[in-house]
Amino acid sequence: MFVIDYKSGLPIFEQIYRGVVKLGAAGAFGEGGQLPSVRAVARELGVNPNTIQKAYAMLERDGVIYSMPGKGSFLAKPEAVLEKRRAEALAQLRQAAREALDCGASPEELAKALEEAAQPETPEKEEKP
Numbered sequence: 001m002f003v004i005d006y007k008s009g010l011p012i013f014e015q016i017y018r019g020v021v022k023l024g025a026a027g028a029f030g031e032g033g034q035l036p037s038v039r040a041v042a043r044e045l046g047v048n049p050n051t052i053q054k055a056y057a058m059l060e061r062d063g064v065i066y067s068m069p070g071k072g073s074f075l076a077k078p079e080a081v082l083e084k085r086r087a088e089a090l091a092q093l094r095q096a097a098r099e100a101l102d103c104g105a106s107p108e109e110l111a112k113a114l115e116e117a118a119q120p121e122t123p124e125k126e127e128k129p
Helices: 012-025 038-045 049-061 078-102 107-118
Strands: 065-068 072-075
Touching (some): 012 049, 012 078
């Protein structure tokens, strides 16, 4: 269910956090769906259960999931998860735009890049030699 990139500079708990938000926004857990247990995820990924618990605690703190003692962790309302993901994406976009401007990109170049990014992806045709 979750994929961990060990070569990424992103901590494992942050990758789990983002994975839950992404899957929740995509509806993978269903409304109010139960997340896998901390031990099950730790076993599946081969990581320390404390790492998974840290990610789940952060998710609960941010209102993405809620826990019921003895029952497990459940996804909060999908709208809340989607809004969380949307806010994070916009923050990343703002940061990337600032970096591009700092590197000399013009506002027109940024607008064009954003317009291109908003276009639906089409499969590229293979060029024959």
